[in-house]
Amino acid sequence: MAFRLSNNLIGILNAITFLLSIPILAAGIWLGHRADGTECERYLSAPVIALGVFLLVVSLAGLFGACCRVTWLLWVYLLAMFALIVVLFCFTVFAFVVTNRGAGEAVSDRGYKEYKLGDYSNWLQKRVENTKNWNRIRSCLQDSKVCKKLQDKQETFTQFMSSDLSPIESGCCKPPTSCNFTYVSGTNWTTIPTSSTDPDCNNWNNNNLCYDCQSCKAGVVATLKKDWKRVAIVCIVFLVFIIIVYSVGCCAFRNNRRDNAYQGGWKQGGGYA
Known part of the structure; x- marks a missing residue:
């Protein structure tokens, strides 16, 4: 047939x-x-x-x-x-x-948004808060040099404030705005005593940036949400x-x-x- x-x-x-x-x-x-x-x-x-x-x-x-x-x-x-x-x-x-669930929060007089991990679904929160998962994600972020663009820019503070940062750049490459640190360059900030209750202010370091911050995890989740x-x-x-x-x-x-x-x-x- x-x-x-x-x-x-x-x-x-x-x-x-x-x-x-x-x-x-x-x-x-x-x-x-x-x-x-x-x-x-x-x-x-x-x-x-x-x-x-x-x-x-x-x-x-x-x-x-x-x-x-x-x-x-x-x-x-x-x-x-x-x-x-x-x-x-x-x-x-x-x-x-x-x-x-979840979206970036607009910041007054800023071109970028900031991200809070608690705004997103519990399932996504648990995935990034798992130590083993986060160590792998952080290694990926560091290997891919996601903050290099901000490091290479020679922007004034006014120019930086109007920058349209990605969720990961906003969460991992700079301290939260509420910390009120002094701007030197995109990834270089002078820490000062702050009344902010945000624990990420204590996690910021000019060498390691904010890769251990909750805002960095939130930036990763925001990116995952968009990609998913x-x-x-x-x-x-x-x-x-x-x-x-x-x-x-x-x-x-x-x-x-x-x-x-x-x-x-x-x-x-x-x-x-």
Whole structure:
């Protein structure tokens, strides 16, 4: 029996996915084995490799299952696709739930905002307050030199006040405004006795900056919130695409079963002729 459209379409889609999985897998291996790689890159390599392997295995199962009409391979493919749909749906809902709280607070006469960890969801707060997690995050921030731009700028205090700082720059690279420290440069402040009750005033250090401050953790969470919302939107689009592919795969699976049943019936009838 001739190939049906659904089988051909599944074969083409999985051939493309297979080709895409190779650079993803190679990138993950490269990140994990870079001689000068940062802690962030090594930490990121494991999920990238896992994604590459998953796409490679699933695409091969779908490709051979559809093109060679191997029913059990298509069954494995559909099972993996269904699991992916469930995981993507749960992650998308979860991402919107944990990012529905929290926003930067405007500061009088400042172009930037400041961030409080308590404004965000409890789940995100617990993740960054975990000592092991935060040590890894802080190492990533220091390796990536997120404060270097402020260090290199030679701005006056007036120029600095009007700067549009990112959440991490605002939380990690300068002391909180309530400390009333004396500005020298973007990451250099003269500490003075302060009546502020903010504990971050005691954590500020011109050498280590505010990487151990609650405001730095809040800046990281604010950045995660923004990135997660973007990822969640991409997941919705990808989820719709996966559901369409899954539906086509179900048609290909049904075609395989019909073809196998037809060939089995034909052979049996031929035997009795």
